Amino acid sequence: MIEQRLEQLGIVLPRASAPAAKYANAVIVNGMMYVSGKGPNTAERGKLGDPFTTDQGYAFARNAGIEVLAVVQEVLGSLDRVERVVKIQGFVNATASYDEHHKVLNGCSDLMLDVFGERGVHARSVFGAASVRDDLPLIIDSIFQVKE
Template identity: 55%
Template structure:
């Protein structure tokens, strides 16, 4: 039996949001061969602002990182037509808007990483960099950009 990310979303009871529009002069996704680059996405909720370690806890950050992951998946589905075209998640780079003394960036971003493994199984295991930021656009708490390997030939 072949793994289906779309079926897995249904099993998990996950409904993806609509893909968000770019907030400046860029596009959500660019495909180069079998690689799909996804622009930085925030949690999608305009009320989700603040710094981890001040207004937000690590647990809240993990929930927001999961929301970021849902937004990334929505952009990927919108571009490819189906998440079943994803062969694997290759890389995640996340930026966490945090106070100077906050040290749990990695734990917050696990909310996104765990979502990808839930949806894609072993193909969702990826490399990752997590960086602390003094500020992010619009006061967002977390932004992540992602790289996927996709099936170049299979259509949605």
């Protein structure tokens, strides 16, 4: 069971954060769950490259992944209904010269592998952004295959 795996990893899922505007946290269509973009649940604001380092970005991405899992848990009732993590897409709020976006997004990718094992292997894209909402350091968009 995934909840037992979370406990082994020392992860306590927070209550899912509310959407930042007029949209749903997630939508399920034909066995695919599309989770709206989630940022880290931290007070820090700003860009990777200045003031934040790649290691800090990795932690932000892991934290944002935990936010994603909180939404999935709330909508599905159990993370055991996740058949596969299909895609993770990251938008990294970064300075123009920053070039380690892929290392930042590893924070979320590693989390999905730790939690779901082989079911956590996913496709991935990462982009540098000139800005993101609320000056968050990053936002993660995700897709899951789920048991209906």
